[in-house]
Each structure stands twice: as structure tokens, then as C-alpha cells.
Amino acid sequence: MDVLDTSISIPKGDEASEQGEKVSKKVCACLKIFMKTYKGSLLQFFDQLLSRMEHMWVKDKTVKERKIALKIFADVVEEFREEALKFCESELLLLFKACNDDEPEVQEVAAHGIGVAAAFGGSIFKPLVGEAVSALNANISDSMALHRDYIMAHDAAVTALEQIYLFHKDRINASEQVFSTWLSHLPIKNNLLEVKIAHDLLCSIVEISEDELLR
Structure with a gap:
């Protein structure tokens, strides 16, 4: 905690700020x-x-x-699951907002975090499914979504939408068309981390929704 405090307190633009960011990344790994x-x-x-x-x-x-910061949040949620999300509703709302940030790198990590929260958040995530879907759809449907600068974020958002469908199908409004939107954006090819997750999830969805998927 002390190391993290020191690294994030270095003024932006300071010669040491780049080193501070590297230290923060190491702290995240620790x-x-x-x-x-x-x-x-x-x-x-x-x-x-x-x-x-x-x-x-x-x-x-x-x-x-x-x-x-977003990556730490995703790691915490993945490890502590619902226990973590009990304290994090306001942070989840910030995550939805970050999914449509001006910076594509932030969008990517935020979308990945939403997917993690959907997969591990259980009943705590369910009341926020509608807002999560809206945030991800806005990302996927953006006119720049398939541009090379934004494609990694697009792939993360498609995978997160798939995780919401798999784990929270019961809370999805029929008018939101999550299933058809997700399916229309497959296959994803660029973000190799998300590709593996997406293909694993696709296998799971085939197992539980064979009739709907084939139709």
C-alpha cells in the first residue's frame, strides 16, 4: 500500500512519473x-x-x-467474487462509464473488468445487468469500434457481452437482443486474451443453449 501511494503521488509530467507507473504495474502483479x-x-x-x-x-x-487501477479491480473481483462486489456498486458504475472512455486502452481494460464482474459477481451483479449491457452495446456499436486503435476494446466488449449472456440470461430483457448482438460480432480475431475466453464461453453456450444457438 505504501509503495502504491508513493508511486501514484508523483506529479504527472515529472521525470520520475514514468518510473512510478512501472512501479504501480509491479505492485498490481504483487x-x-x-x-x-x-x-x-x-x-x-x-x-x-x-x-x-x-x-x-x-x-x-x-x-x-x-x-x-481497473486491472486491480478486476483481479480483486475475480479472487473475492461476490464478497468484493458487496462494497463496489459505485465502482461498477464507474467501470461502465470507462467502457466508453476516450482512450481505447482504458475501454479495453474496463470491458474486460465488466466481463469478470459478470462471471464472478453472482447475485450482486444481477441488478446492474441492464446498465452493463447498455455500456457494452455503446462500445460495440460505436463508429470507430472496428478501427485498428479500438479493435482490442471491441473484442473485450464482445466477450463481456457473452459472459453476461451465459451467467445472467435470466436478467436480460428480450428487447436488448444480447444473444443476436453477441453472435453477429463473432468471430473475434485480434485480442488473443479475449479470443481464448470467447471460444471457451462459446463451447459452454453450445452445451446449454444448443437449440437456440443452432436456430
């Missing part, structure tokens, strides 16, 4: 290892970690800092 190793015992630090993330993803921070 936190992921800590979460997997110590699990529940880290929950006592959750409020402190949340305050750092909120500080790092505000607009005046660099793209790298905001990406790191």
Missing part, C-alpha cells in the same frame, strides 16, 4: 499473487485498496495509471 496466496485475510485491507483504485482511475491520471 497484489494478484497476494490475493491468490492469502485470500480472505486480505479482505481487511479491501477498503484501503478501493480508495487507491478510485484515486488512480480519475480523469487527470495517465492512461497507464487508470489501466492499472
Whole structure:
């Protein structure tokens, strides 16, 4: 926590700021290892970690800092699942907003985070399904979505939409056409991380929705 505080407090544009961003990235990697190793015992630090993330993803921070904050959030949700999301409704709303940020790199990490929250958030995520779908659809349907600068974010958003369909089908409004929208954007080819996730999910959807998928 102390190292993270120091690295994010370096003024933007300072000669040391680039090094500070590298340190923040390393801290993020360490936190992921800590979460997997110590699990529940880290929950006592959750409020402190949340305050750092909120500080790092505000607009005046660099793209790298905001990406790191969103990635930490996704790692926390993946590890602690519903237990984490109990405290994070306002942060999820920020995640939906970041899905349509001006910066495509931020869009990509935010869309990936929405997918993680959909997969692991259980009942806590369900009331926010409509807002999540709206955010992802706005990303996918943007006129620049398939431009080379934005295609990685597009692929992440398509995969996140697939995760919402798989895990929260019961909360999807029929008028939102999540299934047909997701299917019309396959295959995704550019974001290799999301490609693997998307193909694994497609296999799962074939298993549980064979008739609907083939139709």
C-alpha cells in the first residue's frame, strides 16, 4: 500500500512519473499473487485498496495509471467474487462509464473488468445487468469500434457481452437482443486474451443453449 501511494503521488509530467507507473504495474502483479496466496485475510485491507483504485482511475491520471487501477479491480473481483462486489456498486458504475472512455486502452481494460464482474459477481451483479449491457452495446456499436486503435476494446466488449449472456440470461430483457448482438460480432480475431475466453464461453453456450444457438 505504501509503495502504491508513493508511486501514484508523483506529479504527472515529472521525470520520475514514468518510473512510478512501472512501479504501480509491479505492485498490481504483487497484489494478484497476494490475493491468490492469502485470500480472505486480505479482505481487511479491501477498503484501503478501493480508495487507491478510485484515486488512480480519475480523469487527470495517465492512461497507464487508470489501466492499472481497473486491472486491480478486476483481479480483486475475480479472487473475492461476490464478497468484493458487496462494497463496489459505485465502482461498477464507474467501470461502465470507462467502457466508453476516450482512450481505447482504458475501454479495453474496463470491458474486460465488466466481463469478470459478470462471471464472478453472482447475485450482486444481477441488478446492474441492464446498465452493463447498455455500456457494452455503446462500445460495440460505436463508429470507430472496428478501427485498428479500438479493435482490442471491441473484442473485450464482445466477450463481456457473452459472459453476461451465459451467467445472467435470466436478467436480460428480450428487447436488448444480447444473444443476436453477441453472435453477429463473432468471430473475434485480434485480442488473443479475449479470443481464448470467447471460444471457451462459446463451447459452454453450445452445451446449454444448443437449440437456440443452432436456430
